[in-house]
Amino acid sequence: MAIDSLENKPYEARRFKVDQDFLPVGTAPGNGPDLIMEFRDFVIVIEVTLTESSRQEAAEGEPVRRHVADLINQYAETNGKPVYGLFIANNIDSNTAETFRIGVWYSRSNERMSLQIIPITISQFNSFFKALFTTNNVTPEAVINLMNDCEQYRAGCEAPEWKNMISQTVERTVSSMIVQ
Numbered sequence: 001m002a003i004d005s006l007e008n009k010p011y012e013a014r015r016f017k018v019d020q021d022f023l024p025v026g027t028a029p030g031n032g033p034d035l036i037m038e039f040r041d042f043v044i045v046i047e048v049t050l051t052e053s054s055r056q057e058a059a060e061g062e063p064v065r066r067h068v069a070d071l072i073n074q075y076a077e078t079n080g081k082p083v084y085g086l087f088i089a090n091n092i093d094s095n096t097a098e099t100f101r102i103g104v105w106y107s108r109s110n111e112r113m114s115l116q117i118i119p120i121t122i123s124q125f126n127s128f129f130k131a132l133f134t135t136n137n138v139t140p141e142a143v144i145n146l147m148n149d150c151e152q153y154r155a156g157c158e159a160p161e162w163k164n165m166i167s168q169t170v171e172r173t174v175s176s177m178i179v180q
Contacts, residue, residue: 005140008038033067039140043075043083044147048122050090057095060087068115069105084147085117092119098159118150119163124170131174146173 006013014035035046047064049056068085075081087100100117107113128146132138146169153165 005039006037007040008036013037030063033064033071036071037140038075038081042081042140042144043071044086044140044143045071045083046086046088048088052089052091053093054095056089056093057099060089061096061099064117065099065103065105065115068117069107069113072113072115073107082116084144085115086125086143086147087117087119088122088125089119090122092121092163094159094163097163101154101157101159101162103154116147116151118147118166120150120166120170124167127174128170131177135177137177146170149173 033045034048035044037044037046045068047060047067049060051059064085064087068083072083075083085100087096089096097119100115100119103115103117105113105115132142149169150166153162153169157165
């Protein structure tokens with residue numbers, strides 16, 4: 001929301017309540033993503049969890065994919081905007097990364113959908129987000145560029161290696177932003 005290019009209203013983008021200082025007072029309710037950030041040319045669905053270990057995949061794998069797929073259907077029908085998923089956690093379990101690496105969801109009519117969901121740690125996202133503001137590169141396209149850079153390694157890796165490539169990509173992106 002700090003990127004300030006939202007097409008939807010901030011109170012529509014976040015599905016959790018905030019206090020007078022705009023700090024979250026609780027988690028987002030179930031049956032939907034935590035944040036839906038609609039920009040001019042695309043939508044980013046953001047899911048955040050504190051769940052770790054193999055429990056993470058059990059708790060988040062299906063709902064995150066379903067939420068992204070539901071929004072792909074919603075936005076494809078109304079305006080054709082692509083939908084990207086960003087999954088943020090303290091640590092990314094390899095089983096969760098594998099679920100998102102495969103990136104498949106089947107609709108009720110058995111239509112196969114390819115989902116682009118990038119798993120990233122809170123510390124990786126934090127360093128990237130800080131670099132956006134310290135380098136005055138605050139655009140939604142910068143987020144999509146990072147996600148696309150991470151996405152390119154998905155097919156050629158298994159989950160542990162993909163997580164490593166995402167980490168290297170974030171580090172490289174942050175470093176190149178700071179050097180400029």
